[in-house]
Amino acid sequence: MSILVDKDTRLIVQGITGRDGSFHTKQMLAYGTQVVGGVTPGKGGQTTEDGLPVFNSVQEAVDATSANATVIYVPAQFAAAAVTEAAAAKIPLIVCITEGIPVLDMVEVYHAVQGAGCRLIGPNCPGVISPDKAKVGIMPGQIHKPGRVGVISRSGTLTYEIVNSLTERGIGQSTCIGVGGDPIVGSGFRDLLPLFEEDDETDAVVLIGEIGGDEEERTAEYIGEHLSKPVFAYVVGQTAPEGKRMGHAGAIVSGGAGTAASKIKAFSAVGVPVARTIDELADAVAEKFKA
């Protein structure tokens, strides 16, 4: 199986005629993702270089293509409205790549998406990939390999590094999800773990956390109570100074809360091994699956 995206994913691209949108549409098509169209307000009726229809609105795109997923590459000023529009059209899976959406806007967007019964991944994320099935986002497809380990991460490049380390050791992935580096994201570790728990083709999950917020702590609690599959964790930001945003808007230790130490302690308390280096993480997963 895999989770969230697969061969049946019918994807539209919001911002398909923009620089990032058009580049990554080509990349996703090349990977084999079923991209069925795109949206750019005011450019409806055009056809992209790749022969995809462009629509003025998400609703028109859904009506014409029966899309069941959307990926958003529009600039930060318009991204919150783009997510809300996708939610209003009841697209089950909304993946927002855009970085820099005001947090206050995300408060409203988050609850609009919840209210519509949709699932949002991101914003400020690399997207979702189920190797050899579908890639929805900006990650380099070739480092992934189909397999039975799920990956959830708050980071981009660091996730590629870790996925690459797993692949090099012969460990393939069922689905890899970058949940996004912002303070408020549509789905967190805690929201996605149950999907991996239920997925027949996932045997273990790798969680890549970082400083800021209490998502890791809440997730640890959930793992302790509900998860039967093994989890491997890695947490970055131990050397980050207090009160500074470490690149990601959400990666900040404030008022002594959200430290790496607190997250590592929470994972350790429920028996989740926390690797100290990337090699240690990949080796631990490989060791588990050697037999």
Place this chain on the structure above:
Amino acid sequence: MKIPEYQAKEMFADYGIPVPPQQLAVTPDAVYEAARKFGGTVAVKAQVHVGGRGKAGGIKVVPNADEARAAGERILGMDIKGIPVKKVIVVESAAEIVKEAYLGVILDRGVKGISFICSAEGGVDIEEVAAKTPEKILTFHTLSREFPEEEARTFAGQLFNDDATEQSVLNVMRGLFRLLIEKDCSLAEINPLVLNDRGEVVALDGKINFDDNALFRLPDIEALRDMDEEDVNEIEAKEKGLSFIQLDGDIGCMVNGAGLAMATMDMIKFFGGEPANFLDVGGSSSPDKVIHAFKLLMGNAKVKAILVNIFGGITRCDDIAKGILESYKQIDITLPIVIRLSGTNAEEGMAMLEGTPLITAESFEAAVKKAIALSKGEAA
């Protein structure tokens, strides 16, 4: 982005929150004049962004203008946590404080909404109160841009345990909430909010942090940015599309991606070295960015070795190597540089770096260890 106390209180006043009369001053004479104008007791307060001003001697309450001048002389020019004090405010402080409370409103990632934080214990570090006596903190939240009128009413009278202050506190809550919504604050807090012997509820001190993601739509806030108070390197880096944070160590880091950059710092520390900075050059291989990044690292006198850690995804490592070679030609790099390229076209990239003074490493760990050795004056 943060603003100093006097600007925070000016904004409070704009939103109908009572604040005591205050005057900004940059010389002892100006402090004297302001104190004389107010008459009686005044507070002279250093205006820097760091916490712990009181403990550092940056806040003095004095009975008259002559002592105010003396306090101004002492405070102006002192260093608080390494930051020189260039401005003070003189605050009229005639009224006696009866009670001190804390009132804050935050964009709350936990509840994915806007939370009010109230405590009858004010003037102290709220995080300490939260850690030691969580029962003294009351919170309520809303998930929309509507002021949570009903909950606010419930809590307003409790803050000073005095029904007579309910309307005043409620007004302060409304003002603070509107400020957060209209100015995209991630935090707006009044600490302490005081009840004085005249029965007035007044914001004596406060702090406002703005959501950096929203600054594009807040030109009036961006204009308040005080370059004296910010790390010039961090601001310059931001303008070039780099994300840079200065640290204390001696190994300069250049990494693509924030998560990988944090992992690189952690790894340096783990293997016994000290990172000099956090630096995310982003996904681009543009020589411009790389040149600026090298300049930033070389500008730090403490740096003894540079570690470049790149994972090529969509961006190809051979493109990145090209960018690095180009910048190497354009600037005089005198420090040893360890470079590790991985991911897309890494082999091609590494091959291009052969025969240059750059020290290549096969893996992340090997690169970190080489950089640490070099930082300690040992051979890589």
